[in-house]
Amino acid sequence: xxxxxxxxxxxxxxxxxxxxxxxxxxxxxxxxxxxxxxxxxxxxxxxxxxxxxxxxxxxxxxxxxxxxxxxxxxxxxxxxxxxxxxxxxxxxxxxxxxxxxxxxxxxxxxxx
Amino acid sequence: xxxxxxxxxxxxxxxxxxxxxxxxxxxxxxxxxxxxxxxxxxxxxxxxxxxxxxxxxxxxxxxxxxxxxxxxxxxxxxxxxxxxxxxxxxxxxxxxxxxxxxxxxxxxxxx
Numbered sequence: 001x002x003x004x005x006x007x008x009x010x011x012x013x014x015x016x017x018x019x020x021x022x023x024x025x026x027x028x029x030x031x032x033x034x035x036x037x038x039x040x041x042x043x044x045x046x047x048x049x050x051x052x053x054x055x056x057x058x059x060x061x062x063x064x065x066x067x068x069x070x071x072x073x074x075x076x077x078x079x080x081x082x083x084x085x086x087x088x089x090x091x092x093x094x095x096x097x098x099x100x101x102x103x104x105x106x107x108x109x110x111x112x
Numbered sequence: 113x114x115x116x117x118x119x120x121x122x123x124x125x126x127x128x129x130x131x132x133x134x135x136x137x138x139x140x141x142x143x144x145x146x147x148x149x150x151x152x153x154x155x156x157x158x159x160x161x162x163x164x165x166x167x168x169x170x171x172x173x174x175x176x177x178x179x180x181x182x183x184x185x186x187x188x189x190x191x192x193x194x195x196x197x198x199x200x201x202x203x204x205x206x207x208x209x210x211x212x213x214x215x216x217x218x219x220x221x222x223x
Contacts (some may be wrong), residue, residue: 004154033211042203043155043214088154099145099168100205100212102154 006103013079021074021106023089033090079110116215124221132190133218137206147203194222
């Protein structure tokens with residue numbers, strides 16, 4: 001059974017600080033996704049990581065993938081309040097077209 | 113707006129009633145997925161379609177749940193004889209192969 005674990009589940013940061021969210025998954029998967037969810041809203045796609053060593057950056061967020069370690073990281077640089085949200089990682093089950101298995105999410109709160 | 117559309121956004125019903133939700137995917141996407149999300153959890157897979165064919169169903173999809181995509185375009189998810197445990201956000205996503213794009217969801221409250 002494919003399992004996806006995120007840590008930490010809750011993260012309170014001060015503006016301007018850096019931090020990393022970790023995502024481990026239990027079996028081989030050929031792609032990994034990061035989504036953002038604001039309270040009461042749907043999921044916004046942030047990154048799709050397709051291969052070992054893939055790194056993608058958008059603004060203050062950078063995601064990387066190590067398929068050998070079955071680990072992805074989401075690094076936050078110089079956090080700002082607007083980044084406060086819940087961040088989910090997910091992997092495909094049963095191939096690249098299969099359903100997604102999500103982690104429990106990391107609730108990020110950035111305080112001034 | 114050409115994103116994934118879901119209707120209604122909110123549904124309040126009494127236990128034992130039937131409810132139906134609709135999802136309109138992005139028009140060129142042939143795959144459509146349904147997920148359920150409860151408070152504080154990540155979305156959990158329910159079922160998915162490729163065109164009009166329902167290819168997989170999760171064990172979470174009890175016999176009270178049924179999903180259709182009759183013409184390979186929009187999809188409906190029906191829950192019969194609702195229970196309080198069905199209260200959740202029901203999310204629809206569509207894909208053409210490069211990631212899944214989610215709708216705003218239908219929040220169901222069963223009283």
